[in-house]
Amino acid sequence: MLWYKSWLETRWRFLIGLGVLLCSAVATVYTYPQVLRLLPLVSPQGHGALSAEIRQSIELSRHYRGFIWLQWFRQNSIDWTTVFAILLGTSGVVSNSRQTGFTLSLPLSRTRVAGVRGAAGLGELFALVFLPSIVVPLLSPAIGQTYSMADTLIHGACLFVGATVFFSAAFLFSHVFDDVWRPLLLAFALVVAFAVLDKALHAPAIFSVMSGETFFRTGRLPWPGLLACVAASGAMGWITLRIFMHRDL
Amino acid sequence: MLFRPNASSGLPIYLQLMEQVKHAIETGALRPGEQLPGIRPLAEQLVMNPNTVAKAYRELEHEGVIELRQGSGAFVSRNAAIRRAPDSLRAAQSMVASTVQRLRGRGLGDDEIRRLVEAEIARIPEKGGRRG
Amino acid sequence: MGESLIIETSGLRKTFGEIEALRGLDLQVPAGSICGFLGRNGAGKTTTIKVLLGLIRATGGEARVFGLPAGEERASVEIRRRAALVSEAEDLYGAMTVEQMIRFTASFFPGWRSDLQARLLRRFDLRSGTTIKRLSQGMRTRLALLLALCRGAELLVLDEPTSGLDPAAAEEVLQALVTYIAEEPKTIFLCSHQIAEIEQIADRVAIIDHGRLVLSGSLDALQRSFRRISMVFDRDAPAVEFRGAGVARVRREGRALTVFSNDGGDAVLDQARALHPVSVEVAPVGLKEIFFETIAAED
Numbered sequence: 001m002l003w004y005k006s007w008l009e010t011r012w013r014f015l016i017g018l019g020v021l022l023c024s025a026v027a028t029v030y031t032y033p034q035v036l037r038l039l040p041l042v043s044p045q046g047h048g049a050l051s052a053e054i055r056q057s058i059e060l061s062r063h064y065r066g067f068i069w070l071q072w073f074r075q076n077s078i079d080w081t082t083v084f085a086i087l088l089g090t091s092g093v094v095s096n097s098r099q100t101g102f103t104l105s106l107p108l109s110r111t112r113v114a115g116v117r118g119a120a121g122l123g124e125l126f127a128l129v130f131l132p133s134i135v136v137p138l139l140s141p142a143i144g145q146t147y148s149m150a151d152t153l154i155h156g157a158c159l160f161v162g163a164t165v166f167f168s169a170a171f172l173f174s175h176v177f178d179d180v181w182r183p184l185l186l187a188f189a190l191v192v193a194f195a196v197l198d199k200a201l202h203a204p205a206i207f208s209v210m211s212g213e214t215f216f217r218t219g220r221l222p223w224p225g226l227l228a229c230v231a232a233s234g235a236m237g238w239i240t241l242r243i244f245m246h247r248d249l
Numbered sequence: 250m251l252f253r254p255n256a257s258s259g260l261p262i263y264l265q266l267m268e269q270v271k272h273a274i275e276t277g278a279l280r281p282g283e284q285l286p287g288i289r290p291l292a293e294q295l296v297m298n299p300n301t302v303a304k305a306y307r308e309l310e311h312e313g314v315i316e317l318r319q320g321s322g323a324f325v326s327r328n329a330a331i332r333r334a335p336d337s338l339r340a341a342q343s344m345v346a347s348t349v350q351r352l353r354g355r356g357l358g359d360d361e362i363r364r365l366v367e368a369e370i371a372r373i374p375e376k377g378g379r380r381g
Numbered sequence: 382m383g384e385s386l387i388i389e390t391s392g393l394r395k396t397f398g399e400i401e402a403l404r405g406l407d408l409q410v411p412a413g414s415i416c417g418f419l420g421r422n423g424a425g426k427t428t429t430i431k432v433l434l435g436l437i438r439a440t441g442g443e444a445r446v447f448g449l450p451a452g453e454e455r456a457s458v459e460i461r462r463r464a465a466l467v468s469e470a471e472d473l474y475g476a477m478t479v480e481q482m483i484r485f486t487a488s489f490f491p492g493w494r495s496d497l498q499a500r501l502l503r504r505f506d507l508r509s510g511t512t513i514k515r516l517s518q519g520m521r522t523r524l525a526l527l528l529a530l531c532r533g534a535e536l537l538v539l540d541e542p543t544s545g546l547d548p549a550a551a552e553e554v555l556q557a558l559v560t561y562i563a564e565e566p567k568t569i570f571l572c573s574h575q576i577a578e579i580e581q582i583a584d585r586v587a588i589i590d591h592g593r594l595v596l597s598g599s600l601d602a603l604q605r606s607f608r609r610i611s612m613v614f615d616r617d618a619p620a621v622e623f624r625g626a627g628v629a630r631v632r633r634e635g636r637a638l639t640v641f642s643n644d645g646g647d648a649v650l651d652q653a654r655a656l657h658p659v660s661v662e663v664a665p666v667g668l669k670e671i672f673f674e675t676i677a678a679e680d
Binding site for chain 2: 413414415552555556559560562563564576577580581582583584600601604605607608661662663664665666667668669670
């Protein structure tokens with residue numbers, strides 16, 4: 001019944017996250033007709049990076065696929081998914097809750113306790129990524145557009161793999177610190193660090209992998225990025241288990 | 250009829266329980282052949298460690314005061330060795346009464362009298378019997 | 382003796398940073414006993430319990446429960462299958478109901494005693510649908526006790542189970558423990574500040590101070606061997622050193638001299654009489670005083 005307990009402890013964060021993302025997905029789809037109408041009216045003049053970006057966005061938005069990538073997979077979905085990945089990674093973790101005494105006096109190995117908690121969290125993250133994303137191909141006909149389910153699933157996979165990095169980081173921090181705030185702060189600091197690096201280096205980093213940019217532009221999956229994310233998540237997960245096994249509680 | 254021993258008095262509880270049983274037999278509350286409460290119910294009733302009750306019963310058996318019958322329980326011995334004529338108990342009571350009155354007459358308070366008696370009892374080297 | 386030891390530690394050490402919580406603890410708890418574990422706050426009681434149940438790893442020495450090494454992961458899981466911890470009951474899952482908590486716990490124990498569960502639910506007046514965070518502390522302790530007893534644990538480790546409970550509730554806890562141990566041979570390791578309760582139900586006592594065991598043995602034996610010998614002199618009490626083993630403490634106050642002996646007091650009595658005091662009194666000593674005098678002797 002460890003799974004059930006994990007569910008009880010994370011269900012609100014999960015359900016709220018799911019609600020937020022579903023609404024966001026629906027809103028994104030329904031915004032498109034309006035965007036289409038406004039596009040011809042916008043023609044940014046000017047030079048500079050910002051203007052170039054805006055022109056690029058406009059170009060992409062002319063096609064539905066580009067619009068969805070831009071608005072959903074590169075923005076709304078990533079933003080919210082990252083936030084909730086962190087929230088899921090920090091909730092109900094045994095070592096910084098007051099329930100330590102009881103749970104760890106049960107005949108359970110620490111690996112099992114942390115393992116089930118982590119797996120349950122990842123499962124919820126998976127649902128949080130795919131369910132809202134599937135809304136897009138299902139709802140698009142309502143506005144007279146189509147979106148490929150295959151594309152959805154591939155982008156979903158990229159998003160999920162990238163999000164697990166933040167989940168694992170939050171999970172790791174939660175097992176290292178006893179309070180509720182430090183893991184959250186550190187995890188969000190990590191997000192900020194990546195965002196800053198992204199801008200500073202102009203090199204495709206984690207957010208690019210999560211949005212599946214390479215796939216969008218070239219049709220090829222960003223294998224190196226995906227593997228790096230899997231490796232990072234796996235490493236952090238393994239470290240978490242090791243730390244948790246040896247901690248005094 | 251058997252009541253809670255005073256756990257904080259410093260006197261081992263099992264000894265107190267033994268004394269209670271012996272006293273009950275002396276005053277006739279328990280008669281030869283009668284059954285004593287079972288170890289487990291008595292422990293639950295007095296909220297005592299069952300091992301302690303068992304120890305008291307074992308010592309009483311060793312002293313011949315009670316018999317432990319396998320499967321049936323504990324019974325007062327037919328020839329309980331500590332049986333004294335009620336007369337001698339009454340005689341003892343009057344001896345104590347007169348001593349207490351005399352000491353009071355000398356100006357000793359009740360608490361002092363009690364302490365003197367306890368100290369005297371504690372002082373006498375424990376003769377015979379298994380106390381180990 | 383041939384008694385098996387349910388709990389056995391040898392030279393157990395635990396350091397937290399700079400603090401030495403345990404400095405070579407040698408504890409032995411035989412099977413079938415109720416052992417009271419006494420000590421000041423910070424003496425190392427909770428640390429010891431946590432080491433025994435695998436919540437904490439010792440820095441040195443050995444700890445065994447059921448003969449299994451408490452520091453090894455797999456052995457520790459086995460230990461926790463057969464031992465239950467009732468600590469200050471604030472770590473039950475607040476969001477669950479009584480019933481959910483029971484079902485959750487029962488799912489880990491194939492030998493769950495449903496008969497005992499029904500009996501205790503009734504006796505403790507616990508309602509299945511109540512959320513745990515709405516329960517009073519007394520009720521939570523009762524639930525924690527129910528969970529520990531229905532697990533069929535051979536060893537119950539209790540850490541201040543009656544703290545914060547009114548006398549009636551505390552008595553119920555003791556009664557549940559006594560009933561449990563009466564039904565089948567079990568061992569209870571009871572950490573408590575309530576010395577009167579320990580005197581009431583324990584048959585063994587272990588006193589820990591500054592991370593070490595300073596006194597241990599059967600409660601009966603301790604009560605038989607501890608004596609307070611009080612002497613009054615007609616002049617200032619002589620500053621005599623009482624010789625020999627068995628002297629726990631000597632206190633001098635004006636014309637009064639008090640010696641605590643843990644050896645029956647006979648040797649002290651002889652020496653005392655030789656000093657020609659005006660009066661000599663020998664009195665038995667309750668566990669509270671034994672505790673204080675033993676601890677004071679260590680300071």
